[in-house]
Amino acid sequence: MVDANETMSVNDKSSDVIDVIIIGAGFSGLYMLYRLRQQGFSARILEAGDGVGGTWYWNRYPGARCDIESLQYSYSFSEELQREWKWSEVFAPQSEILSYANYVADKFDLRKDIQLGTHVTAAIFDDNHSRWEIQTKCGNHLLTKFCIMATGCLSAARIPNIKGLDHFKGHYYHTGQWPHEGVNFSGHRVAVIGTGSSGIQSIPLIAEQASHLYVLQRTPNFSIPSRNRPLNSEDRQWWQSNYPEYRRKVLKTRGGFLVKDMNPCTAHELTLDEQLKTCETYWQLGGLNFLMSFTDLLTDKKVNDTVADFVRNKIRQVVKDPAVADSLSPSGYAIGAKRLCVDTNYYQTFNRDNVTLVDLRNGSIDEITETGIRIKDKIYEVDNIVFATGFDAMTGPLLKIDIRGRSGKKLRDKWAEGPRSYLGIMIADFPNLFTITGPGSPSVLTNMIPTIEQHVDWIAECLNYIRVHNYNTIEPILEAENAWVNHVNEVSNMTLYPTVQSWYTGANIEGKPRIFMPYAGGLNVYRQKCKEIADNGYQGFTFANSPSILSVTTS
Incomplete structure (x- = not known):
């Protein structure tokens, strides 16, 4: 077995263009890397922590465990994995889920393409070359054609700004950043x-x-x-x-x-x-x-x-x-x-x-x-x-990174009044940028593992479609994005969800726009909609053959 803390080495600056860079080595990042490897893409994960596991790496507070039954909170892509791994309890504790994530990383030899201890600070789209430059806290600059945000929905821990905290002589902790x-x-x-x-x-x-x-x-x-x-x-x-x-x-x-x-x-x-x-x-x-x-x-x-x-x-x-x-x-x-x-x-x-x-x-x-x-x-x-004050949910992990799309457009500016995306997977004016379980998808309203697998499979198939058709870029058209945002709002307004101030609506963060962020239509309905869009030639997306010439728009 490879040491869980082993990291890749990378030059401070690299002129090599990686097909795909994935931000985050939680359950979505690990499976995304596995699928891309299957399809012959060069891919690398950048992970801020010193180990894989995402939320289960960081959240080690007493009593931390999953609220989905263990047998169902597990990957379905490998029958062999399903037979080999034995859960001990109906609801697995954090330590066991983290062991499972490490087991997956080792079993499928994923670690060689995972760079741990790497805090991504910025992702900047280069209009001239149709690629992303990923910048890290330690000064790395990496180039990639596609950037996939596997940053999770609950990874931006929030400690409230309370007068006098810096004068407290005891110790204080956040459940989402618990000492190992x-x-x-x-x-x-x-x-x-x-x-x-x-x-x-x-x-x-x-x-x-x-x-x-x-x-x-x-x-x-x-x-x-x-x-x-x-x-x-x-x-x-x-x-x-x-x-x-x-x-x-x-x-x-x-x-x-x-x-x-x-x-x-x-x-x-x-x-x-x-x-x-x-x-x-x-x-x-x-x-x-x-x-x-x-x-x-x-x-x-x-x-x-x-x-x-x-x-x-x-x-x-x-x-x-x-x-x-x-x-x-x-x-x-x-x-x-x-x-x-x-x-x-x-x-x-x-x-x-x-x-x-x-x-x-x-x-x-x-x-x-x-x-x-x-x-x-x-x-x-x-x-x-x-x-135990929670997280800046869903948008927080993305907005912590300085993400800039076409013509330097900042995601923070685009989302100043609330998140806007198409399917919770892509964002207009941010080509070749994918978000796994992003705002506008079922994500936190569901068992995250099948939701993650659905997103990863859809993105992997989309990237293969782009390669087969020799396209350089993909992004949603604005009309499709607006229609999806309206649909997400219409569906949520048919439920009791928006009647409550919660982290689903951003109410736990001062100054955050109050918008119901997940898609309340259900995983089953959402999967069908994503399938129909892909089957119709990725309806609502536009593709380009070169940095400046749009070739295909499906609407």
């Missing part, structure tokens, strides 16, 4: 700021170590027990008994995952009593399966209110202090319209004597002092602060 050696909170007073997914996963484990834990909550989130357990032979037999068929079925679902032996219906087909029984069935299944309880959960407010009330009652049954239970009970927004959280003993943690919930709706953080956190006249003395 881990953190021991034994005997320490700890504050966790934020109760989204990473907060909800880490709080129970931090509470077991800390002498006292303060949980600072601005907005309570809905969370469903994961029912995690070791995988048994029956689980594996079910999945392996008809593996190809299950994989095909996954692609026909909205969310990119299957719920075993369940056939959801609309709530209107049932009486209220039957609806509550159905909620209980899915509650016992646990995890994101709960979202599949009714097909109209995210389109009918009355149905959504019934399900939300069911979950609030469950919270009150678990949390012993009625006032704390009320503070933990979400209200005023639709369940599932924010990312649903999945937990192990989250609500039970607030029954511990060493855990205090601080409801920031009663007063926000005024400042961080040398020894704690001040809210109005009260100071919470702490030794450590954990920021």
